[in-house]
Amino acid sequence: MLLGLDLGTGSVKALLLAEDGAVLGEGSAAYPVRSPRPGWAESSPEDWWNAAVAAARGAVGGRGAEVAALGLSGQMHGVVLSDGGGRPLRPAVLWADARSGAELDAYRGLEGGLRRGLGNPPAVGMAGPSLLWLERNEPEVYGSARWALQPKDWIRLRLTGEAAAEPSDASATLLYDVLADDWAHPVVEALGLRGGLLAPLVPSGGAAGALVRDAAEDLGLREGLPVAAGAADTAAAMLGSGLLRPGPVQLTVGTGAQIFSAKGEPVPDPNERTHLYRAAVPDLWYSMAAIQNSGLALEWARKVLGASWSEVYGEAFFVPPGAGGVLFLPYLSGERTPRFDPAARGAWTGLGLDHTRGHLLRAALEGVAFALREGLEALEEAGTPAPELRLAGGGSGGDSGGPWRQLLADVLGRPLWLLPANVAPVASARGAALLAGLAAGVYGRAEDTLGLAPETTGEAVRPGEQRPLYEAAYGRYRELYPRLNG
Numbered sequence: 001m002l003l004g005l006d007l008g009t010g011s012v013k014a015l016l017l018a019e020d021g022a023v024l025g026e027g028s029a030a031y032p033v034r035s036p037r038p039g040w041a042e043s044s045p046e047d048w049w050n051a052a053v054a055a056a057r058g059a060v061g062g063r064g065a066e067v068a069a070l071g072l073s074g075q076m077h078g079v080v081l082s083d084g085g086g087r088p089l090r091p092a093v094l095w096a097d098a099r100s101g102a103e104l105d106a107y108r109g110l111e112g113g114l115r116r117g118l119g120n121p122p123a124v125g126m127a128g129p130s131l132l133w134l135e136r137n138e139p140e141v142y143g144s145a146r147w148a149l150q151p152k153d154w155i156r157l158r159l160t161g162e163a164a165a166e167p168s169d170a171s172a173t174l175l176y177d178v179l180a181d182d183w184a185h186p187v188v189e190a191l192g193l194r195g196g197l198l199a200p201l202v203p204s205g206g207a208a209g210a211l212v213r214d215a216a217e218d219l220g221l222r223e224g225l226p227v228a229a230g231a232a233d234t235a236a237a238m239l240g241s242g243l244l245r246p247g248p249v250q251l252t253v254g255t256g257a258q259i260f261s262a263k264g265e266p267v268p269d270p271n272e273r274t275h276l277y278r279a280a281v282p283d284l285w286y287s288m289a290a291i292q293n294s295g296l297a298l299e300w301a302r303k304v305l306g307a308s309w310s311e312v313y314g315e316a317f318f319v320p321p322g323a324g325g326v327l328f329l330p331y332l333s334g335e336r337t338p339r340f341d342p343a344a345r346g347a348w349t350g351l352g353l354d355h356t357r358g359h360l361l362r363a364a365l366e367g368v369a370f371a372l373r374e375g376l377e378a379l380e381e382a383g384t385p386a387p388e389l390r391l392a393g394g395g396s397g398g399d400s401g402g403p404w405r406q407l408l409a410d411v412l413g414r415p416l417w418l419l420p421a422n423v424a425p426v427a428s429a430r431g432a433a434l435l436a437g438l439a440a441g442v443y444g445r446a447e448d449t450l451g452l453a454p455e456t457t458g459e460a461v462r463p464g465e466q467r468p469l470y471e472a473a474y475g476r477y478r479e480l481y482p483r484l485n486g
Helices: 045-060 104-108 112-118 127-137 139-144 151-160 185-191 213-219 233-240 295-304 309-316 357-381 402-412 424-439 446-452 467-485
Strands: 002-007 011-017 023-030 069-074 080-082 147-149 207-210 226-228 249-253 257-263 275-278 285-291 327-329 347-349 389-392 416-418 457-461
Touching: 002 045, 002 151, 002 233, 002 424, 011 045, 011 424, 023 045, 045 151, 045 213, 069 151, 069 233, 069 424, 080 151, 104 127, 112 185, 127 139, 127 185, 147 151, 151 207, 151 213, 151 226, 226 424, 233 249, 233 257, 233 275, 233 285, 233 424, 249 357, 257 357, 285 357, 295 309, 295 357, 309 357, 327 357, 327 467, 347 467, 357 402, 357 467, 389 402, 402 416, 402 457, 402 467, 424 446
Parallel strands: 002 069, 069 226, 249 389, 389 416
Antiparallel strands: 002 011, 011 023, 080 147, 207 226, 249 257, 257 285, 275 285, 327 347, 416 457
16 A cells, blocks of 8 residues: 655645555644734644644554555645754745745846756746745845755655655756756855755655654654655646646646646747746656646635625626626736736726626636636647647546536637546645655555546537637736736
């Protein structure tokens, strides 16, 4: 048996997997994200640990002695400052944190070759700018730190007593040379940061240590079992859903949304509108459009308008495409692809006395779909063709989301192939468990797991007769950002 732990933004998911890929147990536990100041997003690492223990025990039950290895995946970009023993020195700074806007100037001032090696546009919430903010604004805490770790790497330190990093998470820090496939030590030096804060790199599927006694007792597992280095959540989800070869493009809709595809070689976006990260297996990368405001914006609109999800679908789809001229700009927390503007803000526009709650809900759904289309177009312009998409994630609509999926297909103009509903929400935990299998020698290489990958279900959702009705609204949508955020 293999155990995968996925450390998300608001909860830990645990998945117990048989060697043949069958799911034997699941567990989850939530924790809060705190915002002590406007634009800040932090979590307590101790909350993560307590949730990981609860989720793992829920998944394993009384079968801890049968677990052969443990693997990890986790939310990207965050920073945990800890002492040498792993004690957190302050709350973790998360990917959704926007405090480091001024620190981006230091990245913009880097010599061209150094910046190109990073393979990614500077963005707030990524580990490098956040760490630079901590160095400038909390020098005592920064000066006393031994390690600056990614969230799941801190969990692994708690599991093994050893600090390590791995390429897929490291490549998303803006402290990693994606082209050279190593920490970007010249960038770290140019920024005035301490290179010793960065942990040694271990392959994602390599063993990064053995489970120590205290952690084993907490989790109900055997002391000494191998712990895989693990991977960033998207990279782990790629492994868990069988995306190990260039070609297929996947759209995952959750709190945020990601559109990504595997790449056989690292080629950064010359327009700096999309990301390039390392995958969880050797000699593989992936290009990604990252949209911060998808499920986040829809959940906000639903709550503000006092609608249940059944009312959202019922009222919104009673309104014709175009929402009667109402438009919704979903930038409630800034935006990455294609804007990279942490100060971007959202709006409903075009309101009249004849409009109802249904018009506003319809506009919100269309606005998020339009944001996804802009991300898809940016990814294609960067060299990733997407004639069709695999659709996954908790925000893909579930059993009642057929009209939402049809809207997405119409706006994106692509057939959408659905991953099984019971697989998509735990794809990252599944990938973490498979990495545990690699670390323990259960699988000889990552390609051996391809036969365990889930197949898409049913017929594709294809663009329909309403597709042309969205074009005029999309054109007006694209004019909103420069008008409202110029």
